[in-house]
Amino acid sequence: MSATDSRDVEEFNGAAPSTAAEADRPPRGGLATALFAVAGPLALGLFGIVLSLQLGLGELNSPGPGLWPLIISVFLTVMSAAGVFSFKRDTDVEAWGSGYLRIGLGLVSLVAYALLFERIGFEIPTLLLLFFWIKVLGREGWRTAIVVSTVATAAAYGLFILALRVNIPHLF
Template sequence: MSSSPTTHDASSQEADLEFEEEAPRAGVTTARLGALVPLVLGVSAAFVSFGLGIGTLGDPGAGLWPFAISVAMIVASLIAVLRAKQDRDVEAFDRGVVPVALSVVSLVVYAALLPVIGFEIPTALLLVFWIKVLGKEGWRPAIAVAIVATVAVYALFVILFAVPIPHLF
């Protein structure tokens, strides 16, 4: 007796659900902390946006779009803070947060080095770090991708589009 494709699919899905590992759940405090981090970032970015100059819709300043994104972050974060008690799908922090934290720290270091030594060296180092350390790939692909990507970004933004970003060459 053969089973129909939908019967097989349904039993296959049930088997997959049995083997899925349930992530540890967290409480309201974790949900609120998870919403407060982007709220603080959004408020900080809004202040930086004002420093860049908002301008008007007819004559936008450099800070207009960063400000709009900041406002969106603030609103979404406030909604998440207010809904934290009802949110039942919050995962507890575990070792999985380490690569995320390292990614954020590496981007902060990248942003700090960019105006000091240009984008070429920090870009290549960031890519090697992400590919080798965070991606757990070998040295060859990490270095090859970092070099090719850095040269491609240089060609695109510095040579082709003449974007005024700090660069060595």
């Protein structure tokens, strides 16, 4: 975590924005974030160049598999690199905000869902996933969590299996 990141946090938790216009926009991100917006795509572009060259370029009158990816990767690299000169004035990056524990847990639960889905059918994982998101991540009451996840699981069964008859693994 750099100094800029902690500024992000401060900005985010900070008191009411001074004008209505500021309230309309999420807080602006820091310099580190702006630099990441340049460096990330740049790395991707360079990676693309290396891989494209390995694929083989062919000739202009018979382009090989690597020629087109190379053209795009070079374009991506140039467009990203140009940001080195302007990232300090970048007003489009946003502060990271909060809630990353919830996002992390949410993503883990979705991965678990995908892993269980094919093994034990979709009904039980669906019920558990919804309950976890509504009760634990969403902090709803027990009754809401149980009712919504049960009804929604039944509705999903009705929609995907009974109505659309799509091919998904199911118990019943």
